[in-house]
């Protein structure tokens with residue numbers, strides 16, 4: 001297995017809440033202050049992430065520079081004059097796109113896209129969504145206390161009919177779950193293959 005590949009998934013699955021976010025608003029006062037050295041007053045940030053120099057280019061655009069790990073990070077401050085609110089945007093040092101916020105990571109500031117962060121809700125994979133749905137439908141039939149209700153390795157084919165339910169209704173509902181279960185495993189296998197490449201050997205037999 002190539003080095004690092006094993007942990008590829010863990011590395012890319014970071015959530016934005018784990019990082020410190022700075023909003024463009026934080027810099028708004030710098031639009032009118034004298035050029036020079038300033039510091040962000042936040043205990044969550046490293047020294048390098050706090051200290052900045054305010055400069056202005058020859059076109060009159062103000063930008064701040066952070067020296068993080070001895071490398072300069074330039075972030076332009078851009079006021080959106082088209083809107084009545086005069087919203088301030090800051091540019092990402094990597095893609096130079098205007099953003100409402102940037103994230104502090106170990107040796108950089110970057111936008112969500114460049115850092116590759118996911119919001120928790122966006123990061124749910126289709127198979128995870130399907131798993132949630134299967135578990136929900138199972139609970140409707142067998143209840144939260146049923147021993148294997150969350151166990152995806154168990155299939156519902158031989159689980160008993162709840163006493164109060166008509167056979168016809170039960171078979172219909174169970175059939176629906178079975179149908180979803182059949183979709184679930186191939187999806188998981190496909191996703192594992194993308195994550196682990198050819199190093200993953202499938203036990204699944206269709």
Ligand SMILES: [Zn+2]
Nearest residue numbers: 092095111114
């Ligand atoms: Zn970016």
